[in-house]
Amino acid sequence: MATDGDALSAVYDALLFDLDGTVYHGPRPIPGVAEVIRAVREAGTAVRFVTNNASKTPGDVAATLRGMDIHADTTEVSTSAQAAARVLADRLPAGAEVVVVGAPALAAEVEGAGLRPVREMGDGVAAVVQGHWTETGWKHLAEGCLAIRAGALWVACNVDTTLPTERGQLPGNGAMVAALKAATGAEPVVAGKPAAPLFHTAAESANATKPLAVGDRLDTDIAGAVTAGLDSLLVLTGVATPATLLAAVPEERPTYVAATLEALTQPAADLQPGPQKGWQVDVDNHALVVSAKGSSDAYELLRALCHEAWQSGVTDVRPQDDEAAAALAELGLTRSR
Template sequence: MSGTGQRLVDDYALVVFDLDGVIYLIDQPIPGAVEAVARLHGEGRAVAYATNNASRRPGDVADLLIGMGVQARPEEVLTSAAAAAQLLSERLPAGAPVLVVGAEALRAEISEVGLTPVTTADDSPVAVIQGYGPQVGWADLAEAAVAVRGGAAWIATNTDRTLPSGRGPLPGNGALVAALATALGRDPDEIVGKPAPELFATAARRVAGGRTLVVGDRLDTDIEGANRAGLDSLLVLTGVSDVAELFAAAPPHRPTFVSRDLTGLFDPTEVVRVPAPDGATGGWHVLSGADGWELSGSGRPLDALAALCAAAWSRHPAGLPRSASPEAAEALEDLGLAS
């Protein structure tokens, strides 16, 4: 899709949104998100929300969204905490003790599925479940280390290295999982949240016979998760991953489409398929050599992005592209690539 006149959303029966960096940033909606979701609901389109944040329950997430003006129901929300708790309930006997490292919401999910949340290794937990919680500290990680060394299974809700914030990326659950992994000398037995495909696959099963589009801001979780689930994806540039990261993306991290924000769902001029197919670069040309790569021509900045992705992913040029014309310089500046 490259400004063809057909809306991206019309090809899909369900749109699954990541939350942080797509719908909101911490506690404020991202510009245009409220209107985009309302438009989808107004057209009768199915919507779901999939989040790796394990510090809130689905009902809490729905309430948070509603408080921002975003239409949401608890049954539309899929969290890594609920998915991880469900996984353990299928593997452990009812009432089994599980050491919870994370927020109160994660403890509640463990209780909800009939398991017993505990706080110390002295309670002989058969499993450790680790999720994001702003109050998680050294003592929590120490108890988990003792429990895992004692034979408990170790499940992580997700391994996001960072969380988006108004002050820039902050340490996420992945940073705390890495600390425990360093102490134990091994990785978790299982990671439930994105980029594992289950959250997206669960959502997609709700619309039998229709296609699903995943919308995310992170290449290493949202986009890889969509690819692993066999689903198309839209990368929006309102959160963590930027254009420079997109150029360096390995195949598992490459989206189907890119848009600056959620307007790309409805406006064909604000979204582009990546990479650009040969001969369809929207008036742009990319030359590469030993001394780097260069953009020339004219057209939409998003078409320049698609052409640059094609070159980056096939030729792997070093550094960031240079401009060979004033139009190219303007396009690179628009994409956040000005030198």
């Protein structure tokens, strides 16, 4: 448990950062992130960038980050393609043939794990690995389908149904995985978030014994951390909102909650959901009734609301005074009074 006064980043020996929604939005870094990550490094905490994207090599990801003035070495990037290759290598003999339904970067990871990537079903195929690739078509799915129906091990890099882009949410690897599920009746072994292998691979690469997962999605970043047995920080710079956070199931509840990554320099104990001395939150008539007790910090209030909502199951909120109303409005939790 964190002690009072310790900066959150100092409590852990490695920080496992999600990328899209946490570090950047598409081609643009989130303001302040480069400075925060630089400060974390200078304080001696290891940094890893953990992504479900299996279409880019670690070197490509590192280069993208450096283009945003965020220092990153190739060795600091952990992708779901790497995690999938690790899962395959742990279960197959060296040199086994693997049908790759995905990008050349995924095929390279399979080969790097001592296995033989192929694109077509054959008598010697032992497994299928599937990751996001914009070029995936029917012929690729057909080869994977044949191999899976013949009994091959099936590993999915991730099951994200959508992929965030500048044009909006587009089909992700999970949508393609769903097609093979429908065609085969089989279920894949999942390597990326919210499964544990990707987190374990990233932590091991940093020789970390106490890593912290940092992300913006409850269903992948936080759920994956829970599955892997890691503490987690949810930042509200991406997918999750205060409303979805209050309604989070136990398997998707973070250890810490903050508005942005700048919270990594704040005392860890202050970021944990729980009662807050500046706010009073009571459950009354199926609502969380909020009144201010000297604070106007909306995110302190959110941590107090999480504590009560997760205990009671009540997620509707009602302000008792103008300060509470203003804070709830900032959080997007306003309701008519």
